[in-house]
Amino acid sequence: MRPDPTAVYRQAPLAELLTILLRQFKRPLLSQGITLSDAEAAAIAEQIDARAPLSEKAIAVRDALIKLIIESEGVLAAWGLTFAQSLDADMSDIPGWESTADFLELANAKANAELRISTGAALVTALGDGRFRHHLGALIQRAQPDLDTVIAERVLALDNHQQ
Numbered sequence: 001m002r003p004d005p006t007a008v009y010r011q012a013p014l015a016e017l018l019t020i021l022l023r024q025f026k027r028p029l030l031s032q033g034i035t036l037s038d039a040e041a042a043a044i045a046e047q048i049d050a051r052a053p054l055s056e057k058a059i060a061v062r063d064a065l066i067k068l069i070i071e072s073e074g075v076l077a078a079w080g081l082t083f084a085q086s087l088d089a090d091m092s093d094i095p096g097w098e099s100t101a102d103f104l105e106l107a108n109a110k111a112n113a114e115l116r117i118s119t120g121a122a123l124v125t126a127l128g129d130g131r132f133r134h135h136l137g138a139l140i141q142r143a144q145p146d147l148d149t150v151i152a153e154r155v156l157a158l159d160n161h162q163q
Contacts, residue, residue: 009150014158017151018045018126021119025065028116032064048126048158062127069120069132072113079110083117084138086110118148122155 004010009017022041029036036057044058054062076086079094094110097103118139121132136152143149 004145006145006147006150009147010154013049014154015042015045015049017154018048018123021123021151022061024119025061025068025123028068029061029064032067034060034064036061044127051158054127058127062124062129065120065124065127066129066131069117069124069135072116072120075109075113076117083114083135084141086114087138087142118152122148122151126155126158 019038019042022036022044023038026036026041040057044055044061046052047054047058073083076083079086079089079096081089089110091097091103091107091110094106097106117132117135121135124132125136133156136156139149139152140156
């Protein structure tokens with residue numbers, strides 16, 4: 001029997017995982033006018049894990065993440081796809097490419113949109129706004145064990161515990 005490749009993510013401290021996710025958003029957050037240092041990312045992750053009231057910085061990050069997710073949903077909607085549909089869509093089903101360069105550009109845009117939605121939805125939900133919970137459900141429903149799925153499960157468990 002093969003070992004569970006997601007076991008390390010299931011056992012890692014949630015604050016550490018959330019810190020990594022927040023750090024991945026440094027550049028996109030900067031495009032929204034939010035600078036985020038590694039120390040600030042860690043502090044926000046600790047606030048979430050401790051279920052402490054959010055700082056002004058954490059609220060600003062959450063609001064910027066919401067905008068980024070909405071933008072990414074728009075990227076997918078331009079192809080007539082929801083996030084859940086996009087996860088299973090083959091690139092041959094995506095219109096608008098004729099050359100290898102076009103294909104690579106669209107594949108990159110699709111992958112970036114999916115990543116921003118999956119990761120952003122986990123962070124926004126962890127930061128107390130449940131409007132994107134359905135995206136986390138879509139990840140879990142696919143039953144493909146990976147980092148995004150494990151984080152979705154852990155954030156939803158955290159969110160359910162808070163309610």
